[in-house]
Amino acid sequence: MKTAIVTGANRGLGLASAQKLMNEGYTVIFACRDPKKIPASVQFKNQSCAMELDTSKTQSIEKFANDVLAKFNKIDVLINNAGVFLDDKDGGETSALKTTPETMLKTLQTNTIGPALLIQKILPSMIKNNFGRIVNISSGMGQLSEMGGAYLSYRTSKTALNAITRIFANEVQTKNILINSVCPGHVRTDMGGASAPRTLDQGIYGIIWAATLPDDGPTGGFFRDGKPLDW
Numbered sequence: 001m002k003t004a005i006v007t008g009a010n011r012g013l014g015l016a017s018a019q020k021l022m023n024e025g026y027t028v029i030f031a032c033r034d035p036k037k038i039p040a041s042v043q044f045k046n047q048s049c050a051m052e053l054d055t056s057k058t059q060s061i062e063k064f065a066n067d068v069l070a071k072f073n074k075i076d077v078l079i080n081n082a083g084v085f086l087d088d089k090d091g092g093e094t095s096a097l098k099t100t101p102e103t104m105l106k107t108l109q110t111n112t113i114g115p116a117l118l119i120q121k122i123l124p125s126m127i128k129n130n131f132g133r134i135v136n137i138s139s140g141m142g143q144l145s146e147m148g149g150a151y152l153s154y155r156t157s158k159t160a161l162n163a164i165t166r167i168f169a170n171e172v173q174t175k176n177i178l179i180n181s182v183c184p185g186h187v188r189t190d191m192g193g194a195s196a197p198r199t200l201d202q203g204i205y206g207i208i209w210a211a212t213l214p215d216d217g218p219t220g221g222f223f224r225d226g227k228p229l230d231w
Helices: 012-023 058-071 101-129 152-171 200-211
Strands: 003-007 027-032 049-052 077-080 132-137 177-182 222-224
Touching: 003 012, 003 101, 012 027, 012 077, 012 200, 049 058, 058 101, 077 101, 077 200, 101 132, 101 152, 101 177, 132 152, 132 200, 152 177, 177 200, 200 222
Parallel strands: 003 027, 003 077, 027 049, 077 132, 132 177, 177 222
Antiparallel strands: none
């Protein structure tokens, strides 16, 4: 039985991805800041469980990783889904000219630094077992090839996350470990809004695809719905 970690698993894409993997037979660690916020309708199976993790705090990442690795003898999949979108909360101003340092730092800490630190903690276990799938949830808003204006913090954090994908993928290219960025598209979630064009099922398709890749699958890439995107 494979074991997967999904961050931000109390709602939206994280919750849907965690439930999908659990229903496919994985043991899933539903990681989130407040496990009590995981819907009561979730019925844990396959030894799945909820664990506390705040990716904006280094101490929380360290404690989570230590507890997970002590409880489970291996981690096969890591989905770095937890993220924030704070630019539109910066006084209601989305212009890059108005973005505050505080918004940038908070966004980068959660969306970029947190995933990088968690990979550092979990990847050695994957290397030891010569198996791993890491999925970093990115965004088309982080594409340099189609970069627009506004939303400075969020765009920057996702572009940097794509760089992290490439860096770690290259460091383990001789191992059976595949690390990719996935853009789920504009999905109807609390973050995406009720008017978003894509459903949760459509959004998680590419996430589950990357999390369950065969040994000869791609690594170090950027994908949406299993199809390559330009950086």
